[in-house]
Amino acid sequence: MRVLHAFHGGVHPPENKAQSTGTPIATAPIPPRLFVPMSQSLGNAALPCVKTGDEVLKGQKIGEADGRLSAAVHAPTSGKIVDIAPHAYAHPSGLAELCVVIEPDGLDAWGERKPLADWQALPAADVRAFLADMGVVGLGGAVFPTHLKLSAPSLDTLVINGAECEPFISCDDMLMRERAADVVAGITIVATLMRPKEILIGIEDNKPEAIAAMREACKGNHFEVVTVPTIYPSGGAKQLIRRLTGKEVPHGTRSTDMGVQCFNVATVYTVERAIEHGEPVTSRIVTLTGDVERPHNVEALIGTPMNFLIDYAGRRTGVSEVLMGGPMMGFALPDEDAGVTKASNCLIARSPALLPDRPPAMPCIRCGDCASACPAELQPMDLYWFAKAKNFGKAQEWKLFDCIECGACSYVCPSQIPLVDYYRFAKGEIWGAERDKKAADRARARHEFRQYRVERDKEEKAQRLAERAAAKDLAAPSSQSTLPADDAKAAAIRAAMERAANATSANVAAPTLSDDAKKAAIEAAMARAAARKAEKQAGETQRSANVTQPAAPAGMDDAKKAAIQAALERAAARKAEKQAADTQEQGSANRVKPAGPATMDDAKKAAIQVAMERAAARKAVREAQDAGQKDKNRR
């Protein structure tokens, strides 16, 4: 018997799973219209690759993955594309998302299905690309693209998550009961790609049928089905990893770094369907439960409107709203018209009788029950206090961002304080402040660069004038030759070329520093703006030269110099843009480590950091230059 490791806290709410496990998984009928959201993965929304009026077949690709955190989207059934427009989307924000609207023809006719027959012989990268193209993402709810999780260099333990700890949800349970063989085949594929030392399938002990089915299906290989105690949130990846391996994955690190990778059972099922059968993710198992006549599990097409499913299960009177996900971490659908996504594991028709409203909150009596229940081992009552007082610095110090928002603290609170809401509020405020700060930093960097440019031009002009004066003195005895002008021109060209060289080297160096397309693009934009400005200045100088005759030679020089500078800067800008484009094209997939969901943010962050450092460096140079008149305030 495997030694299990306890994780701190957790709660055991009434399970409410039996309601929906009485009947086998049914196939939900095809609705009159499917609203397939293009946003079906953690990354960017897919880019529609069909147009209104197109006829599509089931499984045909209708959205191309956009970037490495994205995955393709496919037609859930055959029919006609009637619209591509924003539509209600299953997100607490209630914001609409781009959806491809399909009017099914009722035939449910598959397009060509091409299994990846020789996947064992193919390079792992090809298999991953295939899975991205099949739209395989984590079906546990996070919709993290599966192909990214498959690229770990070495692995001790592969954890398959069949815990399903949230009350009411039973889709994974039913999947394991009815399709254990497919699930195990999927595990085999994942295991072959990742070569872990051990493979553990964690299932909560309230699913004896699923455990038995999986044990049966695992016979003959070395996969181990491990029964874990029913404690919410043992289905959280980090909690399950802790439970099974004893390893604690700290906040901000990935389990892969500790040699563990975790996949949901439904995800490995879709891996198998994709590779062995050539079926992209066009449907998923959804638990329909709560206040409905026939709580059960259905296999529903992606894009099926949720109210259609609830009506199909027999909506009862008194249903006030529909929750997507479990009662602990799910959310109330702002619009029940939203289509099923790959994250829609459960729909709960909620009535106040079934899930009563929270009574009004009493003051916190610091009983500490929340701290005992917190699986992230935080001090929720303190975080609540800090959030309420808008003391966000302290909240962060108290590890607010370690909070996984599992809701265990809110669940146990005798004062009925909606604690998680306070953490969400605090996190939102902190993110908002950070966004504002980044915007301000960018604005400051732009402003400082402009100031630097103005100052630099002034200095160059002064230098030029000095040189000309010197040359004039030198050449005084001889005739009024063109020499001084040439000198000045030469100096200007030299200066401009140096600048251009600097700019180019900066542009070359920057991407290697940050690997970031955005940074280069910003650089390019700045160079372009500078070029435009220089051109404008050149024009102005010319005009003024025409007016004031004595200044003519200098004016001409300036204009020429400015024009050359402009040309050089334009060239630099083009170069930077090209680099930016290159970086984007390469998708940076192979160069950037397969970071977690934060990768995009990381890249952005890194770019901003580089920009800020550059700004700081500029500032330092400038300060050194006018050290004489340095004022204390600037330090």
Next chain:
Amino acid sequence: MTSSPFMARPTTVSMVMLKVLGALLPGIALYAWFYGAGMLVQIALASISALAAEAAMLKARGQPIGFFLKDGSALVTAWLLALSMPPLGAWWMIVVATLFAIVIAKQLYGGLGNNPFNPAMVGFAVMIVAFPAQMAQWGSAGAHLSAGDQLAYIFTRALPPGVDAIASATPLDHLKTQLTLGASVGDTLAEPVYGHLAGAGGEWIALAYLAGALFLWRKRLIPWQTPLAMLAGVAALALPLWLVDPAHFANPLFHVFAGATMLGAAFIVTDPVTGPTTPRGRLIFGFSVGVLVYVIRVFGGFPDSVAFAVLIMNIAVPFIDQATRPPAFGAKKGGRA
């Protein structure tokens, strides 16, 4: 409720407080048995004053009155205070103490959950500092008056004919006095005012409090750390000193069962509002209270000292909480895996 979690355990603050009151009942019953019905009068007086003061303050603060009155926290304060005060004390003493506890120690700080000091202990401390003579008069166990006579005495201070004195010092007070007079602990504890472990009857009441604490612990309403640490704190000094000089220092069991030690361990240091929230913090807090109880009792100026020990440590609670915050998941030094 439009955001998760959509499920909540149906516990409420009122239920918590009701269970605390329930856990006090065995102790109160034994108290009334040994000391007479006067104790019940004190509890009634305290309850009425507490509810009235709470209601008036809530009204003054513009808070919903009924909503907070039914949380039961004022009653808990009232009962704990009544159990700390002399059972035959004059009626105005318990009223003044309760008003102090509710108005100043609780409501002026913002009401339930916001008071830094244990309200009942503030009320008690004010009274023992302001009225030491009256607070030292306890009806000795066994000196039974009828319930009516006790009632009359509490309200009018009039004794029935033929009884000229019913008040006496508490066992802790008596021991202290005797020791200063040169008597040994052994001789003093042999007097009839003492029972098997501590004051006659008092030890049984203490055991009833202990039972209440066990009930609350089983119901997960109090942690085990604070009460156990407090008793350990008392014993930590009592045991070595008693071993070295048993003639001058009473044994640890005496200190654990005498006075308000057990009431404090079960119901006072376990007050969540004014105590620490971290497990380690609770150990530190409880132990420190225990040590202070012993130090003040044996070396200080007051015969019983639970109130002062608790109030002193209440001051340190915010710091204890800060200093003992456990590391977050995955942040353990050295790793737990």
